[in-house]
Amino acid sequence: MKAPQELEQRWVLLQHWLKERFGRLPDLNAVLFLIGLQETGVHKSQFSKEEKQDLMHVGVCTVLSLSGYYRRVRIDVEGWPHFEIEKPLPPLSTDEQELLLKEHVLRYFEPYLNKKR
Numbered sequence: 721m722k723a724p725q726e727l728e729q730r731w732v733l734l735q736h737w738l739k740e741r742f743g744r745l746p747d748l749n750a751v752l753f754l755i756g757l758q759e760t761g762v763h764k765s766q767f768s769k770e771e772k773q774d775l776m777h778v779g780v781c782t783v784l785s786l787s788g789y790y791r792r793v794r795i796d797v798e799g800w801p802h803f804e805i806e807k808p809l810p811p812l813s814t815d816e817q818e819l820l821l822k823e824h825v826l827r828y829f830e831p832y833l834n835k836k837r
Contacts, residue, residue, distance in 0.1 A: 784809075
């Protein structure tokens with residue numbers, strides 16, 4: 721895992737990059753929601769609380785699949801990806817879990833961020 725200070729600097733840059741596109745500075749949950757939208761292709765203006773949670777779950781599984789924690793096993797008829805756990809996450813504190821997710825979100829967005837340079 722990257723040093724927390726470097727990770728936070730890169731995270732802030734990503735947040736501002738996303739703010740330029742969406743008009744708001746997103747927190748981690750909002751970014752995971754956006755990834756879920758991207759991965760499912762779901763486009764509508766209103767979501768139920770359950771749909772938002774499902775989209776964030778897709779975001780979490782997608783980014784953690786980059787390190788082999790999850791594996792996409794199929795996409796259902798509605799276009800939703802389904803994942804299986806490949807290896808258990810290590811025991812982490814809440815702060816460590818957040819850093820792990822941020823690091824993986826940054827890895828997910830690397831191809832998009834590299835295009836702007």
